[in-house]
Amino acid sequence: MIIRNIKYLVLLFFACTLVTCTENKPIIPCLSCEANTTPINPETVIKKVLMEEFTGVRCVNCPQAKIEIENLQSDNLFGEKFIAVSYHAGFFARPYNNSKNDYRTDQGDVLIEFLDQPIGFPSGVINRKLFSGEGDLQIEAFATWGGFVGQELEETAIMFLDLETTYNASNRVLNVSVGITPTQNISDDLNLSILITEDDIVDVQLTPEGIVEAYAQTHVFRTMITNTFGDPITDVLVANQSTSDIYSFTLPNEWVAEKCKVVAFVHHATDSKEVLQVEEVAIIK
């Protein structure tokens, strides 16, 4: 009886080995083996990807996420094709008593709801796209962001954004010109969102090594120039025909214009919120 039963176990063991047959593993492209030196030609339509990160000064793992963003933005990886915006929003964004400023904004609070509250921090939304297998737009595991970005960059760009700024330092008035040139006819309901970020804001941040008082925050979301959910694009988007809009905004005195950038992106305005194209320029070149 026992022998017969053991026989079954042995049979099972051999059956088990069937599923462990050698498989053909995927080939990993080595992006770091040779530098990605393709110049970004403004005349060429290059797909760019937007990462909207949700962060906070009390989020201990967020500095690691910031390093990952900088890593992905390095010239020999995605470079300028990867554009990041960091919203300080949610529980972990409450300032400390000795924080110089509160980086939370009403618009950030609205957008964290609009883009699905992350289940944990840090978290990022990539191109506002619901990727297959994901329950919502938020991707919490920052070490995997590069994969999503890489996948998005493989998509063909269907429009070119011509983003230009002029800035008057005396009255701090910023003019933003956004030109949209689609490569195909587009009849979807689309919105244009334009926002301002600021780099190198030095303030208190919780890190894995403890609270750091002089921590440099980067691509901090400051404000939307358009409506929080973007302004509807009312022009008919016809292949190779450009449309443009101009926006004006006065920079508050406490923002350092030299550290500020304008980010513009076109995105779906229906059930899908997916970003089709994004562009970023510094306010002062």
Next chain:
Amino acid sequence: MRQLPLIFLITFIYATSLLGQDEKGTLSGSFQANANFFLRDSTIGATNTPQYDHQLYGADAWLNLNYNYSGFDVGLRFDLFNNSNLLNPQSSYTAEGIGRWYIKKKIDKFSLAGGYLYDQIGSGIIFRAYEERPLLIDNALYGVRLGYDLGENWEIKALTGRQKQLFDVFSPNLKALNIDGYISEDEANWSLSPGIGLVNRTYDDATMQRIVSTVSTFSVTDSIAPSFNTNALTIYNTLTVGNVSWYAEAAWKTEDVLFNPFATKTNRDGTTSLGRLVNEKGSVYYSSISLAGKGFGLTLEGKRTENFSFRTNPFVSLNRGMINFLPPMARFNTYRLTSRYTPAIQELGEQAVKVDLKFRPKKNIGIELNFSNITDLEDNLLYREAYSEIQIKKKRKWILTGGLQFQQYNQAIFETKPDVPLVKTFIPFVDFLYKIDRKKSVRFELQYMNTEQDFGSWVFGLVEYAIAPKWTFTISDMYNSDPKKTDKIHYPRIDLFYTIKSNRFSVSYVKQVEGVVCSGGICRLEPAFSGFRFTANSTF
């Protein structure tokens, strides 16, 4: 199309009612509903979620129906989430639909099942499809199961399918094979219950493409070679000799892509940071031995875990996409303050021992002693608990329970808080139940947590008055008597329970303290709760 299971079930019940005049089918079921009415209270942090800001209400409900006829067993469950905070305590989730359906049939030695299936292999270390509603864990396998009786005491089963993800499924495929047996001899005082199981997970092309795309951003030194297939094997056995029972299980997993928040990553500028995908083999060794005698019980448990996060894909975190279940090694505490610091299971590495001793020096006195010690694989302390409890009974009159708990809790690891010391607590507690008469009873709880760390010391008191079998009324308060982070705040709670036959209803007013739970480099806020709560539980 989503209503297909419902149509099938109704058709099946109707058809069988026409067919069988002699044999009647059995319809049974259960219903569970929770409704929360949110009252904003910024003093305890019950704020800044959609429910507190503008929705004001949230509900979750499950209606489960099972029908058995002529060896067929079919079931259907309707799930509802209206502005629910179960999925994400900081957000609002609304969806409803068929959360589960299944069909099972036994034909001679074969057992067949299809639909959303709950099952496990061994203690669940390599595979456990289960439901845990308070955490919105529903890891049912959406697939089929084929079982076959190999003999009187042996069964083999095979499962294949995909894991449920709310009202959808994850893309990777799962397969499992399991043999369970029982060996003994007539009138022998020993028995063996051996088993062996295997689980295989195969990534779909899209998941693999995403992994490849992620790994391609790594430096050459950090690059990994992921496999489409990962296998996990477990061998387990329970040996029973007289009143001694010894369970042992060993599980191994082939290389699997995991997110390791502590792995060093080399960045493009040559600097390093923490957190990247790794491709590691894993193992778990778990054993428990129990000795039971007259008025005496001793259980020893040990576990060692290394790289045994086993999920549908490496992009999910916290309690999402878990294929397996690692048995916790800390005592399951039920009192409010003794359960405040509970260690989260460390999937990537922990080793733990637990001792539980129960004895009765006299017929009316019961004593329980428990010790748990959990460290990482480098022997750094994660959690230590010493627990003692004595219970004295006066038959039909009163029960007095008292005890002490000592804890050391590594908050820096469990909650990813740098520079915080070990939380050391000392908790005396007492619980006194007095039976006024045959129906009425009153119960008092008093607990005090003494600690210099985290939020500081707490006091908890509760009074419960019950009129059997229908009514229970409780009032309690948790109060931070020596706060380190906040003002002194009361967290009162009032509950009214009504039970009639197999139905139980409750209405509560709750103020509940907030907490932070971290796992795998992701921290999740468990927000404070302030408001009214209604629950209904019914079986029929």
